Each structure stands twice: as structure tokens, then as C-alpha cells.
Amino acid sequence: MPDVQGNVSGIRQSVLTMLTEIYDIVIPTGQAITTELAETLSRLTTQLNREIAIYINRRGQIVSVAIGDNSTVTLPENAGRRSTQKLSGIRCIHTHPHGDSELSNLDVTSLKKMRFDLMAALGVDDGKPVAISFGFISGLVTDSNIQVQTVGPLDMADFIALDLNYLINQISRNLADDSKTTSNLIEAERAILTGLEQDKGWEIADSLHELGQLAETAGAEVVGVLSQKRSKPDPTYFIGRGKIAEIGHLCQEVNADLVIFDDELSPAQQRNIEQTLGRKVLDRTALILDIFAQRARTHEGKLQVELAQLRYNLPRLGGQGLVLSRLGGGIGTRGPGETKLEVDRRRIRARISDIEQAIDQLGKQRNLHRQKRQEARIPNVALVGYTNSGKSTLLNTLTAAGVLAEDKLFATLDPTTRKINLPGNQETLITDTVGFIQKLPHQLIAAFRATLEEVVQADLLLHVIDASHPRHQEQSDAVFQVLRELKAAEKPLITVFNKVDKIDNPHELERLLRHPDSVAISARNNTGILDLLNLICNSLQQRMTELTLLIPYQESGLMSRLYDTGTGIITEYIPPGIRVKVSLPPAEIHAYTKYIVGESSDD
Secondary structure, X not given: OOOEEEOOOOOOHHHHHHHHHHHHOEOOOOOOXXXXXXXXXXXXXXXXOOOEEEEEEOOOEEEEEEEOOOOOOOOOOOOOOOEOOEOOOEEEEEEEOOOOOOOOHHHHHHHHHHOOOEEEEEEEEOOEEEEEEEEEEEXXXXXXXXXXXXXXXXXXXXXXXXXXXXXXXHHHHHHHHHHHHOOHHHOOOEEEEEEEEOOOOOOHHHHHHHHHHHHHHHOOEEEEEEEEEOOOOEOOOEOOHHHHHHHHHHHHHHOOOEEEEOOOOOHHHHHHHHHHHXXXXXXXXXXXXXXXXHHOOOHHHHHHHHHHHHHHHHHXXXXXXXOOOOOOOOOOOOOOOHHHOOOOHHHHHHHHHHHHHHHHHHHHHHHHHHHHHHHOOOOEEEEEXXXXXXXXXXXXXXXXXXXXXXXXXXXXXXXEEEEEEEXXXXXXXXXXXXXXXXXXXXXXXXXXHXXXXXXXXXXXEEEEXXXXXXXXHHHHHHHHHHHHHOOOOOOOEEEEEEOHHHOOOHHHHHHHXXXXXXXXXXXXXXXXXXXXXXXXXXHHHHOOEXXXXXXXXXXXXHHHHHHHHOEEEEEEEEOOEEEEEEEEOHXXXXXXXXXXXXXOOOO
């Protein structure tokens, strides 16, 4: 009969017999622990007021049981294999008698030394399991520098639902990759793209091409593309069980470790697909959130990305979605919110509340700056458009702003405002905003609402369109869909057809310019920029009404307000008062109605 190891002095024989019987419990393959085993360990831990540790091999057999004191347990030497690039094939689960499941420094050191598949700490209170945390080796920089990732605390249901085989395969793959490249951080993940072809929206080939650009922007290497034609998504597997099986075969053929879907998956669909494929699964929303996490630079931008990530992941915290696809590192795990994906719903909701309050405070500060600009009566023009349409390049051309402009989707994220002088020396502020995209996640629109208020508050919108793109009309429709969500679709707008240097057909350019209030430019080559500036100037002037006023001398104090609110002021002093020619915005005209006169009036 196997022995109970460790500090067994003072333990009654009947209790030792119960500890020995633990060896008879078998855990199903691929499952970390069973409810029966967790309850048995908890009951004995409270009875003894000592830590208990067990070793379990990958066949689910318990190969060692050890007893410690009330604060630690000496782990027996692991008989399994142990090398730098391989795991031992053994997982260690031990108890903490006082309810705290947090891994200690000694636990982490043992994990590294023994190369355990998993090190878990089970918090026990009053004979019952209350929470569990676990750690695993996530990467290898050098033989002596081992990276460890911890998860938890979790409730027992989540830990029992953990797909252990998938996790061990991911860890093993990372360690094997690290042995070749020294660091797995520089190796691109190999992704397969898949989508659903429906009789609406974009052509599936175009949409998947754009998804490929997003994947490459995030740092993945696209190694395969598959699509399925269905009238509506399958509620269990989105694209159907048969197509999922086909993707599984393709993953094996091309050694893919990531599958990206072109639409947002429900938590259940994502969980089902991950269980079937045994690989990480992302949807379009998670991919865009990952890109935003990489691109955010300002404090506000990072907060907004974290808020969107938390809102997206909150409904995915139940069951295996908590740990299956978020522990291997890489795309979908980056950003300020990555350490929050494994905490419970209560803590995540509390974090969401904190971030919302912080963003609201930043929004109030932004409103103060905006009020100062409005008091200065400087018009504000906002650049909007599909991602990679050339907005940042246009801002650099107009203002020498020096913002990042790359031929990538979402090359810039944080808004930038600069001052320009229009023809006639009229000062104007121009703001570059985040690019839009089809199927833009609602979490991002909600999280970036404070930033996107620059669009709502702008006096004029410049809708920048990549005229050379074959789907520029569909891109334009996607932009207007977001503008409608922001309730900004009715604002004055100039359509700017950019990248016309890539259009060879003059008839196509002529057709585009039939669009009202439009101009053709090449921001990179500085073509058509003067025409754009003149159009902006005329559009802003059209919003002003030119009036002639006669202000009595005893009310000359009104002149100060006129200089604040009007433009193009010309004054003439005549016996009845001050005759003023001025251009006023519509909102200011009512204050001067009784002073309006004809141009030639002298009384």
C-alpha cells in the first residue's frame, strides 16, 4: 500500500488510513481535479489543521500524498521527468487551511524547480473548499529565468471545468518554441481565418481579406482561410460542426495555433469551438480590442481599452472560457486589462465602475478645454473615416503634426488636435479621430464615447474616403453607421476622396466628384489640398449669417460680445450709434434682432 509522506507524526492511524485511501481516487483524463477529491482534501485539512499535497499524473492517477504543518508542506522529490524544455507530467495540488488560496513564493519556486504541469493551492474553510488558484510555466527566457503565470482565485466549478490537456499542450508548445527562439514573444502566431457568408453586407472574400489585415496588424501570420455559406449562424458552432472539423484538419496540416472568426461569437460558441479544436479561438471583436491595446499610448486611451476589454470578457468568465483561450499569451491577451481576465465577476464589475468614474472625470476635463475653445470662437473640424483611409496623413499634410501614419489598420488611436489657418487667415482647429471599421465592437464605441465627443461637438466633419479602395462605398456606409450611433450623421460634412493618385480612370474620378460638397485629394502627394482648404473655409462661412447692426452708443458694451462671437467685423461711427457689419453663427442672431438694419441705414 502506498505511504503517506511528510510529517505524519501525531496523526491517528484511522486518519492515515483515510489519507492512504486518497490514492484510490482517479481523476478523469484532461480534468484537473474532481469535486470528490477537493471535498476529501478539504475535510482532512480542517481535521488535521495541516496542509496536504498530492501529485497527480496525466492519466489522472494520484502518485503521492504528503502532509505538512498548518502553513507549509515539504514536497517529495518528483519522480517524473524534468528538463528545461519539458514539463514533468505531474501536477501538484495542495491545501491552505485558512481559506487563502493565493500561491506563495515557495509554491512558485517549487513549480519552477519541479517543472510541474500545474501548481494549485486550494483554500479551505470549515472543512469546505472555498477558492482555488493555480500557476503554470508560461515561458522560458533562459534556463535560469522561467516565466510563471498565475490565475485566480477561482471557484471550484471553474477550476474543474478547466481543459487541462489544452493548457498543457499550449505550455509545451511555448516551451518548445522558446528552446528554438529564446523568447516566444517574437514568434508570430499562425492563424486560420474563417467567416460566414450570408446574403447581406460585404462579400465574404473582401471581409476576410480585411480580417487578414487586422490579424497581421495584431502580429499574426495568416496560414489559411475558410468560409461557410449559411442563411444564419449555427447556435452551437457558428459555422456548423462539419466546417469546424474541416478547420481542425487544416490546423493540423499547417500547424496553426489560432483560429479567428470574422464575426462576434457568443461565449457558448467560443467555448464549444475551443473544446472541439483544442486551440485558441478569437472573434473579430477580440482581435480589434487587441490591436487597440497595442496602439493605446495615453492614460485615457489605455483606460478606454481596458474598459472595452472588461465589458467584452465579463460574460465570458463562466466555465472554461475563463482559462481556455486566454492563458497562452499572444493575440487577445495584451493590454492594460489582461491581468483582470481571470478575476471573478464581482471584482471585474468593481473595476469597470472605477474605470468609468475615471473616464467621466477625464471627460469633464475635456469639456473644460472644449468650452475654452468655444469661448474663443475658433471653429473645430473633425476628421472621420474608415481606418487606413489616410486621416493621419492628411492631418500631417495640413498641420505638420507629425503623428504616426502607417499603411496599417488602426495605425493611430489617440485623438490629436492642431490649429491651421484657412484662406483669409481664419483660424481653425482640426482633430484626427480614431478610424472606424465595419462591425466595430459596441464595447469600443461605448468606451471611447468621451473621445468621440470631439466628433459630436465639431462644427464640420471631413469624411475621408480611400477612393482607390474597391469597397469604398461599403466603407463609407460603415462610417455613417457609427456616426448615426453617435447622433452625428446630420452634422455639416465635406466628403474628401483621398488617394486619387492611385486612380487611373478619369471617368471614375469625375463620377466621385458628383457627390455634393466633395473634393479629390492625395494627402501624400499634396494634391488638391488648396481646394480642400477653400471648401472648408466656404462651408464654415455658410454657417455664418452676415448682418448689419446699429448699436446705440449707450449700449456700446454689446461690442465686446460681438467681437467674441462674430467674424469679419467692420464698424462705422455715425450720429445714431455704431453701425456694424458682422458674420454671426445662427445661435447668436436672436440676441441682436432688434438692432438689425439695412446696409444704408443712417438712423
